[in-house]
Amino acid sequence: xxxxxSSWSALSDLGRSAxxxxxxxxxxxxFSAKLLVLALSPSSYRGPNLAALARHLVNDTAPILLWxxxxxxxxxxxxxxxxxxxxxxxxxxxxxxxxxxxxLVLELIPxxxxxxxxxxxxxxNAAEISLLNARGVFxxxxxxxxxxxxxEILPRVMSVTFSVLLLAAVSCVVAxxxxxxxxxxxxxxxxxxYTRTFGRVFSPALSLIFTLKTLGLSLAVGLIPIASVLxxxxxxxxxxxAELRGLVRLFFMILLIEIASLVGNYV
Amino acid sequence: xxxxxxxxxxxxESLEFRAALLVGLLVVLFAASAAYLLYARGVFEPxxxxxxxxxxxxxxxxxxxxTFAGFPIGRVRGIELSAxxxxxxxxxxxxxxxxxxxxxxxFTLTRGLVGNTNLRAFSGVLSDPPLPAGAERRVLxxxxxxxxxxxVSETRDLIRxxxxxxxxxxxxxxxxxxxxxxxxxxxxxxxxxxxxxGNDADAQKLVVTLDRTNxxxxxxxGLAAKADQQVFGAEGLMPEARAAIVQLNAALLEAxxxxxxxxxxxxxxxxIAGNARAASTDLAALRAEIDANLRKVSGMMDEVNRRWxxxxxxxxxxx
Numbered sequence: 001x002x003x004x005x006s007s008w009s010a011l012s013d014l015g016r017s018a019x020x021x022x023x024x025x026x027x028x029x030x031f032s033a034k035l036l037v038l039a040l041s042p043s044s045y046r047g048p049n050l051a052a053l054a055r056h057l058v059n060d061t062a063p064i065l066l067w068x069x070x071x072x073x074x075x076x077x078x079x080x081x082x083x084x085x086x087x088x089x090x091x092x093x094x095x096x097x098x099x100x101x102x103x104l105v106l107e108l109i110p111x112x113x114x115x116x117x118x119x120x121x122x123x124x125n126a127a128e129i130s131l132l133n134a135r136g137v138f139x140x141x142x143x144x145x146x147x148x149x150x151x152e153i154l155p156r157v158m159s160v161t162f163s164v165l166l167l168a169a170v171s172c173v174v175a176x177x178x179x180x181x182x183x184x185x186x187x188x189x190x191x192x193x194y195t196r197t198f199g200r201v202f203s204p205a206l207s208l209i210f211t212l213k214t215l216g217l218s219l220a221v222g223l224i225p226i227a228s229v230l231x232x233x234x235x236x237x238x239x240x241x242a243e244l245r246g247l248v249r250l251f252f253m254i255l256l257i258e259i260a261s262l263v264g265n266y267v
Numbered sequence: 268x269x270x271x272x273x274x275x276x277x278x279x280e281s282l283e284f285r286a287a288l289l290v291g292l293l294v295v296l297f298a299a300s301a302a303y304l305l306y307a308r309g310v311f312e313p314x315x316x317x318x319x320x321x322x323x324x325x326x327x328x329x330x331x332x333x334t335f336a337g338f339p340i341g342r343v344r345g346i347e348l349s350a351x352x353x354x355x356x357x358x359x360x361x362x363x364x365x366x367x368x369x370x371x372x373x374f375t376l377t378r379g380l381v382g383n384t385n386l387r388a389f390s391g392v393l394s395d396p397p398l399p400a401g402a403e404r405r406v407l408x409x410x411x412x413x414x415x416x417x418x419v420s421e422t423r424d425l426i427r428x429x430x431x432x433x434x435x436x437x438x439x440x441x442x443x444x445x446x447x448x449x450x451x452x453x454x455x456x457x458x459x460x461x462x463x464x465g466n467d468a469d470a471q472k473l474v475v476t477l478d479r480t481n482x483x484x485x486x487x488x489g490l491a492a493k494a495d496q497q498v499f500g501a502e503g504l505m506p507e508a509r510a511a512i513v514q515l516n517a518a519l520l521e522a523x524x525x526x527x528x529x530x531x532x533x534x535x536x537x538x539i540a541g542n543a544r545a546a547s548t549d550l551a552a553l554r555a556e557i558d559a560n561l562r563k564v565s566g567m568m569d570e571v572n573r574r575w576x577x578x579x580x581x582x583x584x585x586x
Contacts, residue, residue, distance in 0.1 A: 051279045054279070054283040054285075054287075055279075055282050057286040062289065162290070166293045166296075169296040169300070170292075173296060173300070195303075199304070199306075199307030199342075202304050
């Protein structure tokens, strides 16, 4: 009798957790829709909102742009070297460049940029929002509910999204240039074949999936940590903080996006 | 009250400018990447269409290259299955590269062992008319892996045949056994002849025949030596025949001289005959003249007789 009761209790706990988990995702989607509406509103780009947006944009992107590019360049060089040497040793050197472009530009760099910005910017922003929330800044009973969202949350979300996009774009361009130089050397003779390889890799479908993936990653990194700290209810049974739960949600979403992108590209 | 910008507003303007720079950088990167991709996909390049027909387009993918002499000159834009089950591989060839394709060009689709597929064009006669836009050509399929099952099957047959050949009850083994017994008999007193005839008596007959043939050949040899002496010896037929021929030649020369003389005589006779013909012509004129004179004399005698008193009847006595 006791074991039956405990099993029922565990089952109901599991069901409640699952419901809360799905309800949390529902609140995040709702929150994202609100922010999207605010992002399309011209009033979000006027006066103090514009200044806040500019401040977050610069603070979240400029300090990390250079050394993230440097870091990805070094990692890219290592991966390019490994791929090229392996391809040559198996007599498949003509596929090396295509493989480098696929591995680096299509897969690794957008993912790395998203993870990097999530850890470097999104989580601190979420912690700040959590503090503001604790002070009741985003209290729903306030007369002007949209104003704190426009001033505090939208700039942070947009700056993080922008940061992911810019870091990914710059790193992709640098990695593509490094791959060319590594394979062909400092000569313009290989530009035609390299361009042709690029064109062959980036078919319309793959380009669309790549764009959607990068956009999805950047939006996920911008939205999910902040939405989690705002809408995840404190759970006394869990010893993790709201920021950490947000990070788990973010990684889960990144995993989903990656799987969807891989399925779209290669299946 | 002053209108000078405060440090806070200056900072805000600076931040906005830097943010604008970052946004501008992102926009430029996006625009440049999009333009480069469109260029790489050949959107800005005028091209003409080529359709390759094949029974099987396995391994052909959209975006793969059509190469000529190792250089990519076209790109697969689509693969269709026509109503009659033929595969249509649609290829865009840039106009600047279309000059390598001629009416007589041959297209091949080759599949390697590691799965790579290649579309190649071969133009043997570059002076032929250029390939028109939208042309449809059959593609020759060369599949290295398609040969493997047939090769394996034939190899299996070969091995089965070899096994049958080398088994203990096979024809080859029996033949080898016979060969061994034959070689044993070759080593015997009759040697290979005993193997050929199967028994010693027949082999002995052949030996006797050979001996008699040798003796016959020796006699024929002596006969030939004598005949040679008779024909070609110092007193043989040949020297006499040669002397007779020399004499015959001398006689022929003399006959030729005689004939020449006869020819000359005949020429003279011909001239005499000509003169005689001319003389007989003159003789006729002379006779006519004599006839005329005789008539005149006759007429004169008739006149004299008429006038003469002792005329006698007119009678002329010709000598």
